[in-house]
Amino acid sequence: MDFIESIPPLVINIVKAAYVLAMLMIVFLVMLENRSPLKAIPWMLVLLFVPVLGVVFYIFFGQNLRKEKIIRRKGLKNHDLVSKIAHAQSHKLADGVMDDLPSLETHKKLIQLFLNNSSSILTIGNQVDVLNNGEETFNAILTALRQAQHSIHLQYYIFDEDEIGNQILDILKEKAIEGVEVRMIVDDVGSWELKRSFFSQMKTYGIEVYSFLTVRFPSLTSKVNYRNHRKIVVVDGETGFLGGLNVADRYIKGNPAYGTWRDMHLRITGDAVNALQSVFFVDWYFVSQQDIADPKYFPHKKPAGDKLVQIVTSGPDSDWPGIMMGYYQAIATAQKYVYITTPYFMPGESVLMALKASAMSGVDVRIIIPEKSDAYFTALCTKSYIKEMLAAGVKFYFYQPGFLHSKMMVVDDEVCTIGTTNMDFRSFEQNFEVNAFIYDRDKAQEVRRYFCNDLHQSVLIDAEEWRKRPRWQKAKESFARLFSPLL
Missing domain, CATH: 3.30.870.10 (Endonuclease Chain A)
Incomplete structure (x- = not known):
């Protein structure tokens, strides 16, 4: 304490000014990346309100390296x-x-x-x-x-x-x-x-x-x-x-x-x-x-x-979030049904809107998620999306026997996909992922049968019961959702 008091006020003011300037520069750099506001604002809040830890988290988790191509495929x-x-x-x-x-x-x-967004040959x-x-x-x-x-x-x-x-x-x-x-x-x-x-x-x-x-x-x-x-x-x-x-x-x-x-x-x-x-x-x-x-x-x-x-x-080696774009296209053009299993549900605004629009246009949209999760904060965030999805007519189910880790989607008995991609920001835009998209009626029907077997072991979430949950629980979920682009 004596040491701090011995520091001249001018020096302290210079340090404070330098610190504020550094924080503003980092926030400015985040803005220059031209990210979606949904992704930029959470980082700016972290940097401004948790300044020291915020900088550490940003260095480790926040930088957008897609444009840097941390794996350069061209020339291979x-x-x-x-x-x-x-x-x-x-x-x-x-x-x-x-x-x-x-x-x-x-x-x-x-x-x-x-073919165009990821050079995925047929x-x-x-x-x-x-x-x-x-x-x-x-x-x-x-x-x-x-x-x-x-x-x-x-x-x-x-x-x-x-x-x-x-x-x-x-x-x-x-x-x-x-x-x-x-x-x-x-x-x-x-x-x-x-x-x-x-x-x-x-x-x-x-x-x-x-x-x-x-x-x-x-x-x-x-x-x-x-x-x-x-x-x-x-x-x-x-x-x-x-x-x-x-x-x-x-x-x-x-x-x-x-x-x-x-x-x-x-x-x-x-x-x-x-x-x-x-x-x-x-x-x-x-x-x-x-x-x-x-x-x-x-x-x-x-x-x-x-x-x-x-x-x-x-992944960060590609120009486009190819798998996310494929999910969006398949969901947006569905005629009869979209069935999805995923351990985490934080899909981003584009896929979220496609799911809502499909459900509101009469497509049978059903999503199974685990009731028990291996990631507490992520589970809170996932649950924050359920109310609005139910309001749009999407049917949500909690899988009961254990933890559901499947990443699967089947659409209209026509196309199905199984792979490594979760329906969240991390899988869609940050991780290196791989999925197989299969265009075959028999195989799509087989995958649908597996989905229905899981459905029989799941509980439909009732909109009215979901609305009656304690406010403190809803508040925790809403707080977690602020950081969904970072999870």
Whole structure:
């Protein structure tokens, strides 16, 4: 105290003025990014009312790096080839050259959108299997890994060294000893519990493993907010997996705090696997600086089925929030119904308005969310949207058996999507995500049946009962919603 009192008032005033000037400059920089006011205002409030912590949070979580392209895809062999194919397909689609493909006219605009916003090529001749829970998913993955002949590529947000994780690791070691090439990417934040010994052990077996966007103060702190949320497995360039499941026992055994951990995944064979392989290799280049384009990883494939599939990605490496735009287009053009399962619901104004408009125009819009959540503040924010959605005619349901982690949408028995993307700001605009969009009536009906099974284990939220909840609960939810663009 004596030390502070000994500081001349002029010095204190200069420090105060410098601090205020610094804060105003940071707020000004936020404004210059030309973000949506919905995203800029919360950060400005944080910076102004929690100044010291606000600056720290902004450095770690607030900077908009989409324009910086923290992964620059242009110039990579795989990406440039895919872009050329997508560009050619876009022209063929516009000129009617591809009109002989089954049911193409129904999905033409959505397919065109993905060709243009994310160079997501349309693949045909695919077999798609929906894996409806953790047991089905990991049994299928383990089987495929055991059958690998020359290459295994894995990418996960969370990889736990638990029972299922060690089963996978044991197979990877065995295959590496046999001479199979094994490459692995884990997100540095999602898999932060992995010890250094894990990486050194993998390398002793000849397994190449990297952390994605390693967070080390201060060099990459601005990128801690941009996480690789993708879950990809590609075996021999022939079989691919993607969906909502990370590698963790809870997807099979559940969790004592939440009960069943419900999720969905896909197994794909056919040309779409080449697209999934390209996604992996773009991320692999970023972590390893190896630009891999050897044709042996993209084997020529005979038709494995008759499903039309686009593997769609989005993230800070793209010009557009591609998956979000696809959700908007599919919802806005729905004629009969839109059914969605998502663990978190903070979709942003565009998708929110599309859902309301569809429901108010007579489309049957139903959304299942978990009643129990693994993220308290996010759950509060999710609940803040329910009242207005119910008022627009959207039917909301609470899933009862446990935690619902599925990321799925099906529209009009015509198109369905399963992948890694939650319906929130983070997935739509910040994380690296990947979804499969499937244009097939039979597959859409199958996914709808899975949705209806979950619906039977869920409770419809009654608008009147929801309105009667305590004011303090509503106040907490409204406060949490102020920060929804930051969650």
